[in-house]
Amino acid sequence: TSLHSSKLIQSACAYCGVGCGVLIETDGASITGVRGDPDHPANFGRLCTKGSTLHLVAAQTDARALYPELRSERGAARERVSWDSALDHAASRFAEIIHTHGPDAVGFYISGQLLTEDYYVFNKLAKGLIGTNNVDTNSRLCMSSAVTGYKTTLGADAPPACYDDIAATDCLFIAGSNTAYAHPIVYRRIEDARKANPGLKVIVVDPRRTDTAREADLHLPILPGTDVALFNAMLHVMLWENMADTDYIAAHTSGFDALRATVREYSPEAVAGLCGVPAADIITAARWFGKSPATLSLYCQGLNQSSHGTDKNAALINLHLATGQIGRPGAGPFSLTGQPNAMGGREVGGMANLLSAHRDLANPAHRAEVAALWGVDSVPATPGKTAVEIFEAVARGEIKALWIACTNPAQSLPNQTLVRAALAAAEFVVVQEVNAFTETAEYADLLLPATAWGEKEGTVTNSERRITHLQAAIAAPGETRPDWEIAADFAQRLGVLQGKPADRLFPYTNVEAVFNEHRESTRGRDLDITGLSYALLDQQGPQQWPFPEGAATGKARLYADGVYPTADGRAKFANPRYLPTAEVINTRYPLHFNTGRLRDQWHGMSRTGMVARLFSHVETPALSMHADDMARRSLKDGDLVRVKNPRGELLVPVEASEEMRVGQVFMPMHWGGRYMSGFGVNTITADQCDPVSRQPELKHAVVQVEKA
Numbered sequence: 218t219s220l221h222s223s224k225l226i227q228s229a230c231a232y233c234g235v236g237c238g239v240l241i242e243t244d245g246a247s248i249t250g251v252r253g254d255p256d257h258p259a260n261f262g263r264l265c266t267k268g269s270t271l272h273l274v275a276a277q278t279d280a281r282a283l284y285p286e287l288r289s290e291r292g293a294a295r296e297r298v299s300w301d302s303a304l305d306h307a308a309s310r311f312a313e314i315i316h317t318h319g320p321d322a323v324g325f326y327i328s329g330q331l332l333t334e335d336y337y338v339f340n341k342l343a344k345g346l347i348g349t350n351n352v353d354t355n356s357r358l359c360m361s362s363a364v365t366g367y368k369t370t371l372g373a374d375a376p377p378a379c380y381d382d383i384a385a386t387d388c389l390f391i392a393g394s395n396t397a398y399a400h401p402i403v404y405r406r407i408e409d410a411r412k413a414n415p416g417l418k419v420i421v422v423d424p425r426r427t428d429t430a431r432e433a434d435l436h437l438p439i440l441p442g443t444d445v446a447l448f449n450a451m452l453h454v455m456l457w458e459n460m461a462d463t464d465y466i467a468a469h470t471s472g473f474d475a476l477r478a479t480v481r482e483y484s485p486e487a488v489a490g491l492c493g494v495p496a497a498d499i500i501t502a503a504r505w506f507g508k509s510p511a512t513l514s515l516y517c518q519g520l521n522q523s524s525h526g527t528d529k530n531a532a533l534i535n536l537h538l539a540t541g542q543i544g545r546p547g548a549g550p551f552s553l554t555g556q557p558n559a560m561g562g563r564e565v566g567g568m569a570n571l572l573s574a575h576r577d578l579a580n581p582a583h584r585a586e587v588a589a590l591w592g593v594d595s596v597p598a599t600p601g602k603t604a605v606e607i608f609e610a611v612a613r614g615e616i617k618a619l620w621i622a623c624t625n626p627a628q629s630l631p632n633q634t635l636v637r638a639a640l641a642a643a644e645f646v647v648v649q650e651v652n653a654f655t656e657t658a659e660y661a662d663l664l665l666p667a668t669a670w671g672e673k674e675g676t677v678t679n680s681e682r683r684i685t686h687l688q689a690a691i692a693a694p695g696e697t698r699p700d701w702e703i704a705a706d707f708a709q710r711l712g713v714l715q716g717k718p719a720d721r722l723f724p725y726t727n728v729e730a731v732f733n734e735h736r737e738s739t740r741g742r743d744l745d746i747t748g749l750s751y752a753l754l755d756q757q758g759p760q761q762w763p764f765p766e767g768a769a770t771g772k773a774r775l776y777a778d779g780v781y782p783t784a785d786g787r788a789k790f791a792n793p794r795y796l797p798t799a800e801v802i803n804t805r806y807p808l809h810f811n812t813g814r815l816r817d818q819w820h821g822m823s824r825t826g827m828v829a830r831l832f833s834h835v836e837t838p839a840l841s842m843h844a845d846d847m848a849r850r851s852l853k854d855g856d857l858v859r860v861k862n863p864r865g866e867l868l869v870p871v872e873a874s875e876e877m878r879v880g881q882v883f884m885p886m887h888w889g890g891r892y893m894s895g896f897g898v899n900t901i902t903a904d905q906c907d908p909v910s911r912q913p914e915l916k917h918a919v920v921q922v923e924k925a
């Protein structure tokens with residue numbers, strides 16, 4: 218209450234998974250400023266360029282969706298309607314399609330930027346009420362290989378380390394992450410750790426010489442997609458030089474013998490050419506990793522956004538298990554989450570193959586538990602369609618009605634030509650959004666206005682499993698409503714049409730009631746939060762899970778006792794072998810195309826693109842290329858080039874960059890069709906997916922580049 222009277226409202230940043238605490242300054246009517254929350258353990262008052270301009274985005278109200286809008290037919294303009302007619306119409310369209318074609322003829326595509334409570338209600342709506350598992354999220358583009366990497370090795374989707382480990386480590390192994398740009402406040406911690414401990418070794422694995430790589434003690438500029446070969450070669454060195462922790466392997470793991478046999482053929486000399494890294498550097502990396510008292514790995518989309526992302530994650534976790542670098546201060550594998558609440562979405566099981574509280578759809582006992590918790594007869598067993606598959610199914614006419622909330626797939630999904638065709642072909646598209654003018658909103662038959670950051674209450678979980686309770690700072694504008702409330706209201710109306718007891722299934726009168734139901738679903742699970750409440754989070758600040766009833770605190774780090782949440786209590790070594798990228802360079806498409814973040818932009822720029830000062834770092838789209846590749850094509854800085862592959866082409870200026878190796882080009886992921894030709898960068902990105910995680914290979918495609 219003291220915060221409210223001083224007009225400072227506790228919240229967390231709406232951008233990345235670092236999950237920095239933010240104090241919102243408000244005059245009661247609008248958000249007037251933001252400052253870092255000095256008491257929040259994620260950032261202790263610090264904010265990066267994006268977080269410190271959140272209030273400038275909040276002040277941009279011109280683009281807001283403020284009222285429900287419905288169009289009578291394709292091609293017609295949408296017209297303002299009441300919430301009652303909007304949701305009644307949606308319920309009758311969904312009921313009709315489900316009645317005629319079955320529950321799998323509808324789908325939900327939601328977002329890692331929704332709050333946990335929003336996610337929970339959407340998941341229950343799809344799986345509990347409608348009876349389809351076709352609910353997936355843009356987190357599939359971001360963290361699903363981290364999930365499968367953890368689950369196949371450690372047994373649960375739980376990052377075992379915490380931010381404090383950065384200060385406690387002796388060796389930092391950063392793989393596939395430009396932390397300085399993508400997670401700036403984590404990077405501040407790395408800078409602090411280096412100052413405090415000049416002996417700290419930093420290794421960066423990245424095809425580009427990014428700002429993060431430039432600052433490293435050792436940069437391994439691997440060729441795209443060769444991570445598994447590199448990690449297996451490091452393990453080869455560790456075994457050859459007796460760095461393996463044989464006691465740890467014997468006591469706490471299984472499956473090592475098969476892996477040892479596999480890595481025998483991955484000598485540094487054998488993989489150096491494949492990886493494009495000198496054998497001596499692979500040996501140095503292995504020694505620093507294996508011999509340091511504590512080694513911490515930070516990793517992100519370079520491992521995840523890959524057609525072999527699960528293998529890459531598991532191969533890295535193998536190194537930690539083999540050297541016992543886990544469960545101790547400063548040691549462990551630590552995935553950096555891309556979105557602010559990708560973790561929370563996973564916790565409620567808001568994906569096509571997951572169930573509430575880290576339960577598995579494939580497990581009949583888990584399905585029965587969730588059905589009992591929800592008070593429904595059953596939860597469907599057939600896995601739902603994942604992100605890319607949803608749009609493929611829409612394009613084929615299998616999914617006829619699609620509900621999209623808090624995300625902009627008509628910019629952010631790979632292979633945009635297919636995505637746009639799918640949206641145009643769908644029978645009924647609902648878009649639940651803050652912004653009325655996103656690329657996806659153009660396809661909406663029904664546009665539902667949602668409350669934005671600073672206007673809604675709920676919880677998020679950051680990369681280190683820490684839950685923050687966000688407060689609303691100002692009233693919702695126009696007729697906007699919180700996402701969970703829209704989903705619950707729709708569920709009630711659909712339930713009436715289907716003769717189902719939706720009143721009983723969705724009885725929530727406020728967001729806290731949703732949190733409390735989710736909390737109960739975690740009882741006895743690895744992420745048990747039965748000891749948490751909104752009141753406790755407000756009084757004692759953000760907390761890490763697990764936090765079971767009776768606990769005084771959450772757990773900073775997992776597996777300190779060497780016991781893993783697997784059937785036999787042992788971590789399981791994966792046995793991955795190197796496999797090439799989905800697309801392989803050839804004479805027609807001789808260049809590797811890579812994507813990544815800029816320092817000051819966020820995702821598809823629907824928010825950061827509103828803030829002029831965030832363009833001062835990089836103003837316009839450009840293709841980065843090595844000077845030798847440019848000379849070979851008689852290109853000079855600023856020349857327009859065509860970047861082509863079978864999915865389409867981009868017209869964009871080229872610039873020489875010392876970050877690039879010969880044979881590789883790079884473009885930031887943010888630029889959409891409003892900043893450049895076609896549908897933007899995702900016109901040409903690849904939609905081939907990892908077979909386990911179903912995460913698409915957004916980080917690699919093959920292209921040709923020619924002067925326009």
Ligand code: SF4
Pocket residue numbers: 230231232233234235236237260263264265266267268269400401402403
């Ligand atoms: Fe926001 Fe991430 Fe920046 Fe923190 S590091 S202020 S969470 S964008």
